[in-house]
Amino acid sequence: MRKKLYSCVFIVLAVIYVILTATLPTDPEVLRRYQISQQNAHLLTLTLAIPMVLIWLFALYGYLKFYDYSLTIRQSREGRGFNRLSRGLMVLIFSLPFVASMSSVFTYISNRNHSLLPTLTITRNYISLLFPFIAFLLIANGAELLIKTLRPKTLHQAIPKFGLVACIILSSVYTWLITTRPVSSANDIYYLPTVLILTTLAIPYVFIWCRGALAAYHLYMYKSKVKGKIYREALNSLALGMGTIILLSIMLQLLVTVSARLTKLNLSPLLSLIYLLVALTAIGYGLIARGAKKLKQIEEV
Amino acid sequence: MPKSLKIYDQAVRISEEYLGPAGERFLRRQISTHLGIEPESISEKDMYKLVDWASLAFALLTSDPREVESFTNNLLLLSTKQKAQRLHGTAA
Secondary structure, three states: OHHHHHHHHHHHHHHHHHHHHHHOOOOHHHHHHHOOOHHHHHHHHHHHHHHHHHHHHHHHHHHHHHHHHHHHOOOOOOHHHHHHHHHHHHHHHHHHHHHHHHHHHHHHHHHHOHHHHHHHHHHHHHHHHHHHHHHHHHHHHHHHHHHHOOOHHHHHHOOOOOHHHHHHHHHHHHHHHHHOOOOOOOOOOOOOOHHHHHHHHHHHHHHHHHHHHHHHHHHHHHHHHOOOHHHHHHHHHHHHHHHHHHHHHHHHHHHHHOHHHHOOOOHHHHHHHHHHHHHHHHHHHHHHHHHHHHHHHHHHO | OOHHHHHHHHHHHHHHHHHOOHHHHHHHHHHHHHHOOOHHHOOHHHHHHHHHHHHHHHHOOOOOHHHHHHHHHHHHHHHHHHHHHHHOOOOO
16 A cells, blocks of 8 residues: 555656656756757757656666565564665655756746745755755664674674775865855855855765765675575675665765856766766666565565 | 474574575475474474475575575485484484
């Protein structure tokens, strides 16, 4: 029953997104810059939107498989961990059509009324942070619960030695990108003072990226240390899929950070970059679907 | 410790070598579904029937026939070992 509800809600959100993409007028400045007509702009955005929606539906399929599995083993020792992972994945997946639709609506409103641009941009940035923040915390908690089901002495290996260095490098690079971004009233993507950007956006993003990366590492460790060759093979796909999705999320956010510089590029490289990220998304969710199916099969035979 | 529980525990250990945390659930399912007994009450005379069903189910989880053979043989050895210990009158 719940699966049907989730599927219906998700499909409705996806349809809303497609309708918004096909009907909302494009910013005239964008039409002028790339020298395309409104109709061509709609067709172009649909060539991005439709594959994106197909990927989302694929992601939904992967999530529902994983949800099935987590329900099956909810009474077991590792049930809590998989349940948290499932909830985190749900938040992440449902955020895809929601944030995309919200973004389309906000863009349209701000094109019609430029005075609302700062408010809508700030709102969009915080809502875009909220979903991955919740999702990655749930995923990280789930991965920790799983690793705790292993022998206790495994825990002291639970944080990789290079982890601290990687976090420092990541936060330094991200801070540099934010503080050196070219800013004008026309292309600011934050509309906040730098100190607020750093404390309320950059720090939370770096925090969840580090938590997300640690979760991927914990899942890798759980997969490596847990008994059962066949069980490990099924988990392998799941761990790889989660890691791919976490990496993609990080890359997308970095892309947004440097987006002011990317508008200087021609259209083709920008589209290529977006298509590449969409393809990576498909691979990640495909791996999760495959892993969840194999794990479920073990519980069914 | 009751001998039947010992057999069950050892069978679970073997199952977990291949299926990890899902091993015990797999074994309990095979015993309760195909043998119709409480899993913990399994005895050596039930093992042959269990091995038949378990190996069939196990073969659906792996494409490697060597894994299936190894799993089957380990369960069969368990039954043989229990029988030998009973015949010699030593507790497992």
